[in-house]
Amino acid sequence: MSISKAITKQRVIEHYLPATVIPVADSTDTLFAPSNIALCKYWGKRDAELNLPINSSLSISLAHLGSRTKISVCDSDQVWLNGSQIAANDKFAAKVIAFVDLFRRGADHCVKVETENNIPTAAGLASSASGFAALMLAVDRFYGLNLEPQVLSAFARMGSGSASRSLYEGFVEWQMGIREDGMDSVALPLDCRWDDLRIGLVKVSTAEKAVDSRSGMNRTVETAHLYQSWPLQAATDLERLHRAISDKNFTQLGETAEQNALSMHATMIASWPPLLYWQPDSVAAMQTIWQARADGVEVYFTMDAGPNIKLLFTADAEAAVKQRFPDLEVVAPFA
Ligand code: DP6
Numbered sequence: 001m002s003i004s005k006a007i008t009k010q011r012v013i014e015h016y017l018p019a020t021v022i023p024v025a026d027s028t029d030t031l032f033a034p035s036n037i038a039l040c041k042y043w044g045k046r047d048a049e050l051n052l053p054i055n056s057s058l059s060i061s062l063a064h065l066g067s068r069t070k071i072s073v074c075d076s077d078q079v080w081l082n083g084s085q086i087a088a089n090d091k092f093a094a095k096v097i098a099f100v101d102l103f104r105r106g107a108d109h110c111v112k113v114e115t116e117n118n119i120p121t122a123a124g125l126a127s128s129a130s131g132f133a134a135l136m137l138a139v140d141r142f143y144g145l146n147l148e149p150q151v152l153s154a155f156a157r158m159g160s161g162s163a164s165r166s167l168y169e170g171f172v173e174w175q176m177g178i179r180e181d182g183m184d185s186v187a188l189p190l191d192c193r194w195d196d197l198r199i200g201l202v203k204v205s206t207a208e209k210a211v212d213s214r215s216g217m218n219r220t221v222e223t224a225h226l227y228q229s230w231p232l233q234a235a236t237d238l239e240r241l242h243r244a245i246s247d248k249n250f251t252q253l254g255e256t257a258e259q260n261a262l263s264m265h266a267t268m269i270a271s272w273p274p275l276l277y278w279q280p281d282s283v284a285a286m287q288t289i290w291q292a293r294a295d296g297v298e299v300y301f302t303m304d305a306g307p308n309i310k311l312l313f314t315a316d317a318e319a320a321v322k323q324r325f326p327d328l329e330v331v332a333p334f335a
Helices: 009-014 091-104 128-142 149-159 161-167 213-223 225-247 250-269 280-294 315-324
Strands: 031-040 045-047 057-074 078-081 084-086 110-117 171-174 187-189 197-202 300-302 309-314 329-331
Touching: 009 091, 009 149, 031 128, 031 161, 031 225, 031 250, 031 300, 045 213, 057 128, 057 161, 057 197, 057 225, 057 329, 078 091, 091 110, 091 128, 091 149, 110 128, 128 149, 128 161, 149 161, 149 187, 161 171, 161 187, 197 315, 213 250, 225 250, 250 300, 250 309, 280 300, 280 309, 280 315, 309 315
Parallel strands: 078 110
Antiparallel strands: 031 057, 057 110, 057 171, 078 084, 171 187, 197 309, 197 329, 300 309
């Protein structure tokens, strides 16, 4: 496809849509998308308008934890979250309506967007990935677009990069792509199950972060010299994760994910002004994990742009891990 100069989300999307969209009369289905946690992180963009990443990433989806979204026709634009209507001037509502507008393009109807997140807010997990993925699925259904999975992934990515991976269950790779319009920057599921793999959610804080991941990654790319080494780290880790998954080598999976997360955080700490999402309790949790490993319990962690810790372990270690983290919320991603 050829899209001329100044590529915008709107121009990329328009290319795939009919001239006008009309709501499908009976499209009141609720669509679900799972939340996901990256084992090899997406950190840094080559294009901020389209959320095109500097590196490929690999995640695991959180099964039943995620977002459910329904769109219906209404006499005014409304956004509802977990049963409550959100003020139209709220940042969240504005983002949701702006995303719908990319598809509506001025067509003469208003929408009611209803979203339920069942991600435990106590775990402080970001919901933008599952939120934009579920919203994309709901838009597709509402306008009867029947877009291909890869197109859905590319469009969800324009809402939030990590949403590209939330269209699938299990292990998912988001390939960075090289095209200017980003239509090859899409996620694909890996054909592999790992039934006894477990994810543990350790709550450190649920307070809203002072710097969100979008601004955090921009600041890192712009100011941290250390960021130069990130693309190579990510490429190496991606390879190692692929091997670990196909060999079911949990040690390699855990070590790689933990080192990848700490490398990403090293680039944040090296930016200016410095970005440190860790709190004393995050460091205490890391020390508990390292002590558990020294005691023979195989548990690793990963962290995103926030203070909360996500544990990786296998079913046989669950009791020992819970002993050290009594409030742990455990997810079986392939259940
Ligand atoms: C640290 O997908 O939230 O969680 O594309 O700007 O919306 P935007 O960023 P977002 O960033 C996620 C960053 C991360 C790593 C990851 O999920 O891969």
